[in-house]
Amino acid sequence: MKTERRAQWLRGVLDLCVLGVLATGEYYGYAISQRLEQAGLEHIKGGTLYPLLARLEEAGLITSWWTPGEQGPGRKYYTLTQQGRQTFEQLVGEWTAFSEHVATLIYQKGEKINES
Amino acid sequence: MNLDAYLEQLSACLQRYGLDNQHISDIIAEVESHVAESGESPLDAFGPPEAYADARVTDHERRSGGAWQYRTFRATAFDEMLILQEAGQAGWELVDVAAFALYCRRPWDPKDVKQWEYTRCVGLNRNTIISNMLASRWEPCGNWTPFHYFKRAL
Numbered sequence: 152m153k154t155e156r157r158a159q160w161l162r163g164v165l166d167l168c169v170l171g172v173l174a175t176g177e178y179y180g181y182a183i184s185q186r187l188e189q190a191g192l193e194h195i196k197g198g199t200l201y202p203l204l205a206r207l208e209e210a211g212l213i214t215s216w217w218t219p220g221e222q223g224p225g226r227k228y229y230t231l232t233q234q235g236r237q238t239f240e241q242l243v244g245e246w247t248a249f250s251e252h253v254a255t256l257i258y259q260k261g262e263k264i265n266e267s
Numbered sequence: 268m269n270l271d272a273y274l275e276q277l278s279a280c281l282q283r284y285g286l287d288n289q290h291i292s293d294i295i296a297e298v299e300s301h302v303a304e305s306g307e308s309p310l311d312a313f314g315p316p317e318a319y320a321d322a323r324v325t326d327h328e329r330r331s332g333g334a335w336q337y338r339t340f341r342a343t344a345f346d347e348m349l350i351l352q353e354a355g356q357a358g359w360e361l362v363d364v365a366a367f368a369l370y371c372r373r374p375w376d377p378k379d380v381k382q383w384e385y386t387r388c389v390g391l392n393r394n395t396i397i398s399n400m401l402a403s404r405w406e407p408c409g410n411w412t413p414f415h416y417f418k419r420a421l
Contacts, residue, residue, distance in 0.1 A: 181304035
């Protein structure tokens with residue numbers, strides 16, 4: 152599939168996917184991008200991920216804290232807030248309904264729409 | 268570009284765009300931490316430092332609200348005209364000048380954004396300079412003795 156189209160789709164649901172990762176536990180930035188890739192999504196660049204995390208944090212949906220590294224830089228961990236969990240559950244409902252509408256349209260078989 | 272050079276440039280850009288130190292050190296630490304884990308070059312992972320700094324500062328300002336976006340460009344009397352030329356083309360309107368700082372604003376709504384040109388006069392006779400410039404439609408927009416700055420919408 153054209154990567155451009157995939158990128159466009161992903162842009163619409165990346166925040167939901169990140170909230171989905173954080174709904175399962177505490178993760179630092181790079182670990183979030185790995186979880187997204189393991190789920191089959193493409194590689195998300197740091198330049199996309201961290202601005203998104205900052206937006207979610209300023210919106211009060213996630214919270215973060217730094218842990219010191221043994222050697223070298225530390226890790227910044229993120230988790231959902233109470234508000235984040237509510238928003239996530241609401242978005243999951245909306246996404247499910249939306250994707251079902253799309254599925255209804257594209258998987259229809261044996262129906263002739265232009266029957267006259 | 269190695270990591271130190273990248274972080275230095277990113278930090279300088281974030282400072283020039285007027286972000287506070289707390290946010291700057293956080294953004295720098297994120298980059299450092301991420302590339303230490305992923306093994307990528309910072310340029311591959313985050314893009315050019317100027318563009319990444321611009322994206323982060325713009326994001327931050329957009330959430331702060333209001334019709335105007337404000338930005339402080341750090342500058343000296345040696346490089347400020349070049350900075351102003353670029354800023355003016357990008358729609359930044361100079362509203363005041365202080366030592367090493369150009370205070371600019373730009374409407375959030377792209378429909379309202381205008382381009383600006385700038386010029387500078389050097390001299391101590393402020394009143395004469397200003398009235399001469401006003402006669403040729405240049406609007407004064409700050410001075411830092413003995414430099415006087417003027418703007419004109421393109």
